[in-house]
Amino acid sequence: MASTATYFVFMNFDPEFERLRKRRARQDEIDMYLNNKHDKLLEGHLEPNSYRKRFSLVIVDGFAVEITEEQAEQLRSTKEVRIVEKNQEIE
Numbered sequence: 001m002a003s004t005a006t007y008f009v010f011m012n013f014d015p016e017f018e019r020l021r022k023r024r025a026r027q028d029e030i031d032m033y034l035n036n037k038h039d040k041l042l043e044g045h046l047e048p049n050s051y052r053k054r055f056s057l058v059i060v061d062g063f064a065v066e067i068t069e070e071q072a073e074q075l076r077s078t079k080e081v082r083i084v085e086k087n088q089e090i091e
Helices: 013-024 027-045 069-075
Strands: 004-012 052-057 064-069 081-086
Touching: 004 027, 004 069, 013 027, 027 052, 027 064, 027 069, 064 069, 069 081
Parallel strands: none
Antiparallel strands: 004 064, 004 081, 052 064
8 A cells, every 4th residue: 555645735716615705604614615625525536545634724725635646646637626735744
């Protein structure tokens, strides 16, 4: 099995996310929307049980996920994703 690392995935512009932010929706409503959106992206492009989503980032519409480099490349090729970057640990 290939080794995994934590990657940050940042999404492309989403009009629904912007609408929720502009109308100052409740934080739990935005959290639920983004969690569902990020989960669906992962479920639609990666094999079940081959990744571990760590958390969603509300401020930038992104999330952290433990995946392989090959899976990172898969996500980079999707139209919904703007950037996929491997976490860089600072010592």
